[in-house]
Amino acid sequence: MRKFYLTQPALSGHKLCFGYGCFDSSDTQLGITLDDDELCYADFKKGTGVWDSKVPIAARSSWAYDYALICRGVCKRDIHRWKYDKSVTRSKDAPETVLYPRDEVITNEDNTLICFSNHFFPPKINIKWTKNNKLVETEDPFIKTIFNSDGTFHVFSYLNIVPKQGDIYSCTVEHEALEEPQTRFWEVETEEISSGPAVFCGLGLSFGLLGVAAGTFFCVKN
Template identity: 45%
Template sequence: MMMVKKMKVSELLLILSCVFSVSADVLHEDVNIHGCSDTVAESMFGLDDEELWYADFSRGRGVDAQPDFVDPVTFPGRYEFSVSERELCRTNLKIFGKAYKDLPPELDPPSSPVIYSRDDVEVNEKNILICHVTGFYPAPVNLSWTKNGEKVTEGTKINVPFMNKDGTYNQFSRLDFVPQQGDIYSCTVEHPALKEPLARFWDVEVQQPSIGPAVFCGLGLTMGLLGVAAGTFFLIKGNACS
């Protein structure tokens, strides 16, 4: 069991993370994370850096984070378990709060955002832009999108933070979009460890098929055929005269 204890500027964040493995040659890792602060809490289960389930405490239910096309792993009774873990975490939080009261806060800034499209870009074809940041503490970050300089909120989604092995976090945001030639998108990350937001831009560049080679090849073929026809004409005419 790994216990990570770090403090935010006005609150203490307590995270309990368990990574289960059988041996050094194990093929898969199960991840179980429970965390809380004075105002928020998190409980999630994952497999090999993929989020499988998390507790949505604001809605009072568990959420299966797996895509629809896979055979999902179910977690019966996990939400109730997560509620009990949240209460235990907050009890321990008060104890740690007194013990670490005078320690300075620890902040790790996120990496610069990385933006990429889910599918190959085709004009007028629906697609998804993905923005990823990693290496930050504490969680979460604030990720926002713009299109041609205008803020975009419709069609955006953000996952819950996922813990890295070093105790920092990574997080993804998605934007549904329809590519149009020349459009410029940006993803901006904000975090208490940053003096100013970090932004990364991504523009729609779709390679159009070039007609130049086809035109020149067609023209060359036509001229060659005309040359063959002219040569044949003069050859026949010369044989007739002799």
């Protein structure tokens, strides 16, 4: 694996970074970040750049994928020239995965489930979602493995949901370092508001009013 970075200053002190990696066992990877937030990556199978949904459509330029093709050509042309260092070995690292909601869970209000896998190598990984044991597609296709400083990778996968009591969601991670797929489950559990306090409050208010009325009656009588 070889990694390269090209950084250029952007307006107002922001940092725009183009990073691409050449891998012996897989295809070239290219990503574009702004202040360490990834904006786009190249999908060579579909022949296009995949942009984060937060990036306005007007700002999504075709040159990003054209640049990726150039980097891919450099990788294929030069990777055989690099000497393999036998003293450097890299074991396969299995992902550590957690599944959690983005916001506080409120029944019938929009939310997003986040499946976060971290510290895995090599970078190729596959994530599948289910709802009540049925496969579902993610609304945002922006799923890209990102480099960690220790040489491993991490990835976020998102699923937009409308929580309903009893629904069960899962994300399943497939990676070559795992003996079997790794699955995390999340069930919609919301607490129903008890009517007890309101009832006791109402009874207390009623007895209080009766007490005031009785006191007023005896006062007038006297």
